[in-house]
Amino acid sequence: MNTPVIETCGLRKTFCDFWHRPKVEAVVSLDLQVQAGEVFGLLGPNGSGKSTTIKLLLGLLHPSAGTIAVLGRPPTDVQVKARIGYLPEVSHLHAFLTPRETLRYYGSLFGLDAPTCRQRTEALLDMVDLRRAADRPVGEFSKGMARRVGLAQALVNNPDLLILDEPTSGLDPVACREVKDLVRLLARAGKTILLTSHLLADIEDVADRVAILHGGRLQAEGRVADLLRRADAVRFQVEGLTVDAAAAIRQELEMRTQCPVALDHPAMDLETYFLQVVARAANRDTVTTHFRPAEFLLANRGPGARTDG
Amino acid sequence: MGEALPSGGRWPGKLRAIMAVAGLSVRAAVRSRVVLSLVLLLVAGVIGIPQLVAGDGSPASALQVRLCYTLATSVVVLGLVTLWAACAAFGLEIDSRRIELTAVKPVQPWMLWLGRWLGILLLDAVLLAGVAIAVRVQLLGYAAAGLPGATNAAVLLLSRAVSQPLLPAPEDEARQIFEQLRQSQRLPADEAPETFFRKLVQQCRYRYQPIHPGESALWRFPLAHPVATDGRFWVRLRFDTGGQSLADVRGLCRVRRPGATTWAAEVAVNELIRNELEIPITARSLAQAPELEVAFLYQADAKAAPLLVQPRTALAVLTPLGTFNGNLARVMVAQLAILAALAALGLTLGACFSFPVAAFVATAVLLALLVTPDDARELLPTRLAGEAPPGLVAGMALGVNRTMAAVIRPLVQPEPLTHAVAGERVPASDLCQMWLWGGAVYPLVLAWLASAVLRRRELSRQMAGG
Numbered sequence: 001m002n003t004p005v006i007e008t009c010g011l012r013k014t015f016c017d018f019w020h021r022p023k024v025e026a027v028v029s030l031d032l033q034v035q036a037g038e039v040f041g042l043l044g045p046n047g048s049g050k051s052t053t054i055k056l057l058l059g060l061l062h063p064s065a066g067t068i069a070v071l072g073r074p075p076t077d078v079q080v081k082a083r084i085g086y087l088p089e090v091s092h093l094h095a096f097l098t099p100r101e102t103l104r105y106y107g108s109l110f111g112l113d114a115p116t117c118r119q120r121t122e123a124l125l126d127m128v129d130l131r132r133a134a135d136r137p138v139g140e141f142s143k144g145m146a147r148r149v150g151l152a153q154a155l156v157n158n159p160d161l162l163i164l165d166e167p168t169s170g171l172d173p174v175a176c177r178e179v180k181d182l183v184r185l186l187a188r189a190g191k192t193i194l195l196t197s198h199l200l201a202d203i204e205d206v207a208d209r210v211a212i213l214h215g216g217r218l219q220a221e222g223r224v225a226d227l228l229r230r231a232d233a234v235r236f237q238v239e240g241l242t243v244d245a246a247a248a249i250r251q252e253l254e255m256r257t258q259c260p261v262a263l264d265h266p267a268m269d270l271e272t273y274f275l276q277v278v279a280r281a282a283n284r285d286t287v288t289t290h291f292r293p294a295e296f297l298l299a300n301r302g303p304g305a306r307t308d309g
Numbered sequence: 310m311g312e313a314l315p316s317g318g319r320w321p322g323k324l325r326a327i328m329a330v331a332g333l334s335v336r337a338a339v340r341s342r343v344v345l346s347l348v349l350l351l352v353a354g355v356i357g358i359p360q361l362v363a364g365d366g367s368p369a370s371a372l373q374v375r376l377c378y379t380l381a382t383s384v385v386v387l388g389l390v391t392l393w394a395a396c397a398a399f400g401l402e403i404d405s406r407r408i409e410l411t412a413v414k415p416v417q418p419w420m421l422w423l424g425r426w427l428g429i430l431l432l433d434a435v436l437l438a439g440v441a442i443a444v445r446v447q448l449l450g451y452a453a454a455g456l457p458g459a460t461n462a463a464v465l466l467l468s469r470a471v472s473q474p475l476l477p478a479p480e481d482e483a484r485q486i487f488e489q490l491r492q493s494q495r496l497p498a499d500e501a502p503e504t505f506f507r508k509l510v511q512q513c514r515y516r517y518q519p520i521h522p523g524e525s526a527l528w529r530f531p532l533a534h535p536v537a538t539d540g541r542f543w544v545r546l547r548f549d550t551g552g553q554s555l556a557d558v559r560g561l562c563r564v565r566r567p568g569a570t571t572w573a574a575e576v577a578v579n580e581l582i583r584n585e586l587e588i589p590i591t592a593r594s595l596a597q598a599p600e601l602e603v604a605f606l607y608q609a610d611a612k613a614a615p616l617l618v619q620p621r622t623a624l625a626v627l628t629p630l631g632t633f634n635g636n637l638a639r640v641m642v643a644q645l646a647i648l649a650a651l652a653a654l655g656l657t658l659g660a661c662f663s664f665p666v667a668a669f670v671a672t673a674v675l676l677a678l679l680v681t682p683d684d685a686r687e688l689l690p691t692r693l694a695g696e697a698p699p700g701l702v703a704g705m706a707l708g709v710n711r712t713m714a715a716v717i718r719p720l721v722q723p724e725p726l727t728h729a730v731a732g733e734r735v736p737a738s739d740l741c742q743m744w745l746w747g748g749a750v751y752p753l754v755l756a757w758l759a760s761a762v763l764r765r766r767e768l769s770r771q772m773a774g775g
Contacts, residue, residue, distance in 0.1 A: 060412060061767050076764075081414060081415040088410065090406075094333070097333075101336070105332075106410070108326055108329030109330075109414040109415070
């Protein structure tokens with residue numbers, strides 16, 4: 001975990017107007033390191049510089065100052081691009097192409113030969129569960145379905161570094177969970193993943209480390225567990241405790257700490273509850289769509305992939 | 310880490326990427342119904358123009374309408390669409406930010422450019438072939454329907470090699486005259502010798518040869534292609550009579566092999582002609598002849614004005630070479646070279662500007678290219694076009710116009726359509742010249758420019774941090 005896959009140093013991006021007068025400072029003195037095999041979350045409110053940072057890392061924007069190294073090279077290097085998968089915030093797919101044609105097109109841009117391209121395409125179509133819609137134009141798709149195609153195209157080259165800008169945007173909770181499962185699986189397969197999301201829970205679920213941007217500046221960075229941990233508080237979780245016993249324990253704790261003690265029932269989050277309901281319903285009815293990331297990863301495992309999953 | 314992809318620097322991978330981009334261009338055009346609309350427009354042109362333009366009723370005029378006007382209109386329509394579609398190929402892609410997904414893939418800007426260019430060219434080739442087939446079918450129908458006058462349409466659908474008379478080069482002729490004048494000390498004193506020599510060259514090039522009544526003129530033609538085995542060929546003459554727009558040509562056109570004492574064929578001519586006169590001759594004894602001697606005996610009244618002929622421009626012997634269909638294909642190949650250049654221009658403008666700006670600049674450039682330097686001088690106010698030096702703006706406009714005309718001259722100088730309408734085989738040298746410039750030199754320069762711009766341009770411009 002020592003080789004930084006992404007490294008920025010003093011990165012700055014200033015957008016200028018037509019007369020080259022500075023107008024917006026989108027990214028200011030950003031120092032960032034993402035290690036190999038890490039799932040790194042980039043958080044921040046709207047306009048904080050997340051997407052600009054991603055576009056700088058992809059070479060779509062040029063930095064005003066500072067340096068960027070992606071996989072040890074400048075981001076505009078084609079050797080680097082061959083090892084990156086990118087899902088933009090808005091998929092920007094060709095509306096007249098079908099998912100199958102879309103994947104084959106992007107596969108060809110990576111120089112994949114026809115049999116490999118065909119095999120990857122079919123595996124990815126299975127993975128994002130679009131086989132039944134594989135010959136319909138993408139322009140007819142819902143946002144969620146288009147997102148699946150976008151995700152599949154990001155994986156067509158079996159990338160070492162995956163950059164996902166709002167990957168769960170437009171997806172239903174089931175698909176959201178499946179994307180998160182996919183991210184975890186990819187991470188276990190040795191991929192480095194950089195993702196942004198407005199949904200903090202999504203990042204919390206999958207990211208090893210996060211960075212929080214505001215006003216283009218890095219405000220906080222570290223391991224999720226470290227950042228969220230409250231060292232000054234302790235929580236007990238006990239099952240089968242009676243009301244009287246709980247009251248007695250509370251009284252004892254308040255007496256010892258001389259502070260108010262919170263007592264509540266643990267609750268699952270809404271996503272978990274929703275998924276349980278859907279799973280129960282699925283057992284009764286026919287399930288419509290779901291990702292199958294594991295099958296894809298097994299079929300397209302890279303030579304250096306880890307096998308601890 | 311993941312597997313190494315074959316795209317890095319290997320040609321098969323690059324070629325696959327280029328062909329994928331080309332295929333995408335074709336799909337985009339076909340599925341967005343651009344092609345369908347274009348086909349309808351072309352069909353309307355091919356069918357409609359002969360109905361709208363009557364011509365003078367002669368077979369030659371009918372051929373001109375069906376071949377020249379129809380093809381020229383089709384090429385203009387295709388040219389405009391090619392130019393705008395090429396502007397859109399990059400312009401719209403960048404404006405809609407769809408290029409983001411492509412730009413992060415391991416493809417160089419020149420590969421994207423080349424793929425787009427090939428895609429557009431492929432579509433143009435298919436559409437041009439369709440136009441050619443439609444025109445040919447129309448001509449077949451016209452020939453089958455019979456023709457007004459004696460001439461049959463099939464006679465006009467020809468492909469012939471053009472041979473010019475054997476004459477000294479204008480420079481050599483001018484040098485000889487110059488030497489004679491210098492030796493006799495009659496060179497003009499008020500003019501630099503170099504300037505005077507240049508004028509002499511021009512005079513020799515366009516020198517008229519007078520043929521007085523009762524006189525005969527003889528020219529020798531080394532043939533570009535020997536006379537056919539059936540002995541069929543044509544002699545083309547264009548006469549001017551002093552001060553008259555119509556030439557009253559009465560005489561005898563005679564042909565023989567060089568050195569022969571008797572004429573192999575004699576054709577009487579009695580025509581009042583405005584343009585050139587093409588005399589069909591069949592002489593089996595001249596079959597496979599590599600050279601011919603052609604004489605014209607002017608048999609008008611002794612008081613008639615002499616016939617004037619410019620031997621370097623107004624005389625030719627035409628021998629059958631190839632087929633009309635082959636010649637039509639050559640015309641299309643030549644037109645495709647022009648479309649290739651337009652596509653290259655549009656793509657590069659689309660890479661430099663947003664689509665509306667690129668389309669506007671492309672149209673302005675096209676219109677500016679259509680204005681020849683002579684037209685430009687006429688368009689300017691008389692004061693500027695006359696002796697007074699042009700103003701700054703007019704001078705700059707003239708300079709830009711002259712530069713643009715010089716840049717595109719190699720591409721537009723050959724006139725394949727004119728050759729085809731005249732039944733002349735489009736010279737291979739013209740095709741090579743047009744493809745060298747339209748299909749190689751301009752695209753290479755424009756691709757390099759577009760590639761440099763795309764490398765420097767931010768393909769995901771946004772004004773707010775997000």
